[in-house]
Amino acid sequence: MIANERTYQDLVELDKRHFLHPTSPIQQQQEHGPAYIFSKGNGVYLEDIHGKKVIDGMSSLWNVNIGHGRKELGLAAMEQMNKLAFSSCFATFSNEPAIRLAAKIAEVAPGDLNTTFFTSGGSEANDTAYKLARHYWILRGQPEKKKIISRIKSYHGVAMGATSATGLKPFRDFTNSLAPDFYHTDNMSAKALEDVIISEGPDTIAAFIAEPVQGAGGVHIAPEDYFKNVRTICDQYNILFITDEVITGFGRTGKYFGIEHYGVAPDLMCFAKGVTSGYAQLGGVVISEKIYEDFKRLSTGTLLHGYTYSGHPMACAVALKNIEIIENENLIENAKNMGEELLKGFRWIEGEREIVRNVRALGLMGAIELNSQQLTTGPVAPLIVNEAAKQGLICRSVVFDGMDILVFAPPLSINKQEIDRLVEIIDRAIYTIGTTL
Structure with a gap:
């Protein structure tokens, strides 16, 4: 119940004065306070x-x-924080929970997805996927391949690249300077995707990104053969296929990952949300064995991309316990x-x-x-x-x-x-x- 030193109205007024809520009507908050x-x-x-x-x-x-109130995740967080709450993963530093989680994700991910770059959440995961895809083509000697295609009615987050990829126009209209080289196509037609590729030129396109089921845009479920056709088109035109599993991952659709309903595997897969069930902030991008081998073979310097909390020990420990519960139950x-x-x-x-x-x-x-x-x-x-x-x-x-x-x-x-x-x-x-x- 309400703490003795704070009345409900105290909290409402503090909320209205000091807390700018994400994805919320500002005037409604100011008039009525928190719902x-x-x-x-x-x-x-x-x-x-x-x-x-x-x-x-x-x-x-x-x-x-x-579900809410799972004490096991709180205990996992406490145990890890008592040992090692945080350490950097820059400069090849590592920690056991991050290593074990990366191995677990490789075990359950579709296809040959095998190596994870960790982020703090879904928007960061999607922005990372775009940067890794573009860097991949730079390493392959094709720096002109930089355009990202996504679908209308898609939602990929609110970081600058993620906003630009999002296929819901009001999110893009929120800002007056979107990131360049993002394009949108029909959300249910593989032929429409091919038309955009041909129009823009395959040699200019780095990747196509799609949610297996479009979530925030209205739970739109693709036709049965859509993603098989998408996979064929991406292979034909030498374009990376990215799936955004931020919502659809870790069991949400009745399979471990949503793309598994369609019998294909992507080149990169973004995840977040269900990996910890929201008990800690964590996301990531899983890349295929082929792409990782090319990174290792072609890279000569430092991978100049990373977040302070990439591979956060406590968050990774929570994720491991969360996945254990998903599987055991x-x-x-x-x-x-x-x-x-x-x-x-x-x-x-x-x-x-x-x-x-x-x-x-x-x-x-x-x-x-x-x-x-x-x-x-x-x-x-x-x-x-x-x-x-x-x-x-x-x-x-x-x-x-x-x-x-x-x-x-x-x-x-x-x-x-x-x-x-x-x-x-x-x-x-x-x-x-x-x-x-």
Whole structure:
């Protein structure tokens, strides 16, 4: 509960005065203060300082895969911090948790992805992938290969390169000076990708990056043959294929990594979020054996890229314990099974509510698309999100570029009873808002 020396209103005023929130409406924060001040988490539930419990239908930011309140991760962090909280990994310095985590990721990653460069999170991972791809072509004697192609409706983070690659225009419009040499193509057509490659010239293109399932852009699931065609096109035109598994990695889609649903492997793979379930800040890029061999063979000096917290010992120790829990508790299989239950519930809602146009899910990534174009009220997903929160469920709305979508990504530990409760609440919220339109 609220600490004795601070009343709730004290915290609200301090928040409004001193805390600039990420991806939040500034005016709303200033007028109303924080929507929640959370103090506890347990499993799929979050609890605020008033004691109100809500289902975390988003795993917070698509990342609390094993659920809230797992003391094992706190103990892993404490044990590592008591031994070695931090040491630099520059100048070939190393530490045991980073070494063991890199080896574990090589073990579970698809294809011949075998070597990890660690970052602090997903935006850094994506920016690193672009730099490594461009540096790779410099080493190969083709410095003109520097363009990065991504897909519309994609989200790759908010660092400068990551923002420039993101296919959601409002994120790019936030700044007035994007990084150069970023291009966007249709998100469901491999032929459209090939057209951009031919138009720009294959000899100018370093890499193509894609999320196996587009998350923040509305949970868009690619056609079955899309990524096989993408892999063929990238090979044909000598372009590196990067997958952004920041959301889809570590069991979220019912497989270890989302690209495994499509039977291909990338040249580089970005990860973050689920690697620690949000209990510590960590991300990275895994590169293929072939690329790493070329780096070793062609590099003559220092790899001039790195973050202070690359290979952070405590974060890597937390990640190792997190992965152990994911595997020992069969959470990837549970994500597959509970994802099927979630989709079944969404389909039932689709049959009951006329405003629902389409539903979809892969593992525990799901979306309810709303048919609200004919309404004069504008998008209704934000209204439904607010109503669901009142009734005990956190989910998220996507209203970019004419979309009106509810998205969901509950913890991989969720059970059938909790899925049923989630579906019940969102159905009631849709009905409640629908009767007011």
